[in-house]
Amino acid sequence: MLLSKLVGQRSKDNPADAMIRSHALMVRAGFIKLVANGIWTLGMPAKRIAQKIEKIIREEMDAIDGQECTFPVAMPRELWEESGRYFSIGEEMVRFKDRNNRDMVLGMTHEEAAVHFARDNVVSYQQLPFMIYQIQTKFRDEARPRGGLIRVREFTMKDAYSFHISQEDLETYYQRVYDAYTRIFCRIGMKNVVAVKSDSGMMGGSISHEYMLLTPVGEDTLVLCKQCGYKANMEVAECQPDTVRDSVSQEPEEVFTGDVKEIIEVSRYLNVGAQKTIKAVSYNIKGDTRLVVCFLRGDLEVNEAKLKKAIRKDIVPSNLSDSEKLVAGNIGPLGLKLDDAILVYDASLKEANNMVVGANKANYHIKGIDVQRDLDIKEFYDIAKVPEGARCKFCGAPLGISHGIEVGNIFQLGTKYTKAMGMTVLNKEGASVYPVMGCYGIGVGRAIASVAEERCDDKGLNWPMAIAPWHVYLCPLRMDDADVREKAFNLYDALRAAGTEVLMDDRDASPGCKFSDCDLMGIPIRVVISPRSLSKGEVEIQLRDGSLKTNAKYDACIGVIQDIIKNNM
């Protein structure tokens, strides 16, 4: 490719809305262009990276017996009614009416389509297991697209669906996918990827893992144990309870706390640690007037994902002042009278004594509460976020908190979809059973952005050889020099004829301009031809990552370049 004809201008200006480096650099390099909020055009370089990632994904999916299909982007409402998700998914799913006034949706995931395709086609256990997948456009109407290709509304995703006669068979296959994913991220060139246990959210099912690229700009929070290797998304992370029970329980005593309401202020006002207070956090059931009031230690935070699981309901933030029966800032578990609120007590309270709680009247709290003695709590739930330094549930070592970008996920779905959509097969004994499903996703655009984020530097992008848009940036200096020009074009043609992917900077531009564009675009190998290098019959070869800088004879440089590509692939 000749740079002079490549559509996509390089720029020195960071886009105003770019909060992370990869976003700014992908735009500045001319790889992507914003069309609407969360909707991008991929220019040729980004498309080439995407295709290389897709090829790696495809090879690994085919290696675990995947059958590549294409499910529709637009689907009829009826299909999503069968699974129940037409109603359970909110406004992140695009709905529209076709010309005949029929309700349609844009696919954000394809469990329904996969079951629809498989259910009449597969009738016997002998046809199981199988996995069908696609690499295809999806639309998810994200409330807050951000980070360039990290979080978008329209994206290309590999989504795979496996079908099994039993949970055991699913688990065997799940491990194969787990390993295939590890290979994929390794081949793509991502280094700091870990698989963490996750909440399966709207997908249903139980066991699931997210593949997380560890990076400070990641929007997911992860809990990691360096000692035993425990890894989990904060949404489902657990730790050992660390409640310290005082040897002597004091008696309850009402104390005046006046205007002091925030738990951190109460703790300071009464001169007790926040871990000796019980705070109340309230929500509303989604689409309902009922309150959910959570009690947990004052130094902990509610983990809303865990809370939702505990009460099996969706929640929305609540404003306590709306409720006449509650005294905001003074809510406590002792003597709290609410008609139909759901009260949830965190496991951190189970052993606690000498706690400060709200008195359920203005200006007062109560000291000296012993949870077991004073409160009649039937069940405790783990609804708190794991704090940094908490002890690992498995080995007791202090847990660390990291951030990550979710670059892939795998789910054990169970029979949720096959049951809902009436897909059965005959088992060995001739009985009708629902196949057990797994589903497995990787976002292609997010993978591009994640690699970019992990590897970029102050000068620009820096692609691994395996997914670089081109391997070689051929950089003739002084295009007005006839010899340089001729030798450059000859080398360009020879490299292409030898199957090497080369971008030639054929512009009449300064060396500085050419070098900085080469660095910005992140092409792994820079080959410079100049009057000076040619005077020695040579070209200058340099790797973008700084690991190599050498000269090679012009006449022999193709072999040298091809060896470098091979050794860095």
Added chain:
Amino acid sequence: MLLSKLVGQRSKDNPADAMIRSHALMVRAGFIKLVANGIWTLGMPAKRIAQKIEKIIREEMDAIDGQECTFPVAMPRELWEESGRYFSIGEEMVRFKDRNNRDMVLGMTHEEAAVHFARDNVVSYQQLPFMIYQIQTKFRDEARPRGGLIRVREFTMKDAYSFHISQEDLETYYQRVYDAYTRIFCRIGMKNVVAVKSDSGMMGGSISHEYMLLTPVGEDTLVLCKQCGYKANMEVAECQPDTVRDSVSQEPEEVFTGDVKEIIEVSRYLNVGAQKTIKAVSYNIKGDTRLVVCFLRGDLEVNEAKLKKAIRKDIVPSNLSDSEKLVAGNIGPLGLKLDDAILVYDASLKEANNMVVGANKANYHIKGIDVQRDLDIKEFYDIAKVPEGARCKFCGAPLGISHGIEVGNIFQLGTKYTKAMGMTVLNKEGASVYPVMGCYGIGVGRAIASVAEERCDDKGLNWPMAIAPWHVYLCPLRMDDADVREKAFNLYDALRAAGTEVLMDDRDASPGCKFSDCDLMGIPIRVVISPRSLSKGEVEIQLRDGSLKTNAKYDACIGVIQDIIKNNM
């Protein structure tokens, strides 16, 4: 691939709605499954065919300097307002509102997105010409999807857009695309494809060609001259006028015709040829109450595409009885009084004399009309369909009428989009000019269906080697025979290791069932291993198209098979 695991059951039953063979066979072979009207899931075999076609298209597009991109499926209204098409395109374009109540559309073509991507990125004539393309999902809300993948609502399309400094440069490039398209259809394996001049319809622009696969089931009508090679879509086809002017013009004379209204009845009643009558055909301007009344020879039909071009307005069928001033069945050009109707006279009338016309009153026509003498017509337009046997405009030979499926199209767009969307570049002289555009489309799914339609027979599909889902159908008979089973699996592994694409029918099924599934799926090479063949140390090799039937030594058959693939590619 093992057939026992392939998702997609073979069936003997034609789907009830299948009007053409390829549709029925693709469904019966389990290649595609209907999800909603005009929306399909492609199973693995269809997906593999699609990928091979896409690879051919991609190679040919890259060979003419195409830059592969990805434009969005979902686009904001604003982009389509810039070009004016948000309003000019009707309900075949899907519109929806996103979660923030913004108007969005689903792309059915991507001129707007291409200009949006290019306009800030390209600023100088030195960056021209270039061509950007994508292979991507589109949605067009067809009123009448049909023919399986022939006419669908959701489809994968290669769409390309070129930008040029001048019309001359566009024309040079247009010829390169023209030739690339010819190569593409040839490589895909379509035989009877012709490029015909076409009406560019909603794309704007002037010169355009459609690539038509000639087949009786095609829904496009084509006019072809066998002598000079003239080819055109009926919508724009022209022929020589053939009006025979009688040597003596009679005088006008009103004649009683009673209830006789249809022109063919009038002609019979008065015992004159239909070509000596003038019929009236009326329309309404779309979205308007105004009438359009066309007069043309009684033996000709109105070509609505030509009519729209002539009056530069869109039209809808009209019911004359709605208009009080017109006498349906007796409308004539003589003395017709209409306030604001548009009257259009076909070129076939220019020289005509001794014509029968409606008298504009019930029960009467007028004989003996000489158009030049009796009617005050300022302009004649060519608004008639070319009839079979009409004389070629260029060589005078009789024209033939054929039917075709449009498998691709190329358009010279001019500056319609660059002007509307404000894309300029500086030319050599430093002046701002609008680049001239071309656009070029090929539907991938339609290509699959067209090849299927052209090549299928009573037994099933019949794929050309170049796009076959697998090259070899390995067909062991008697899977219960240990030797057959072992040798079959060994050959299966060896073929795959040698890079040969093989589908193995590993089912316990009868030879008849296996052979008919092989024929139905249309895999080019059938390799049979049976106790009988193995007793001679052989396998039986047979081509789906009947051109070869041979035996080969089991131990040497891979080379034989690979030669057959190479020779048929």
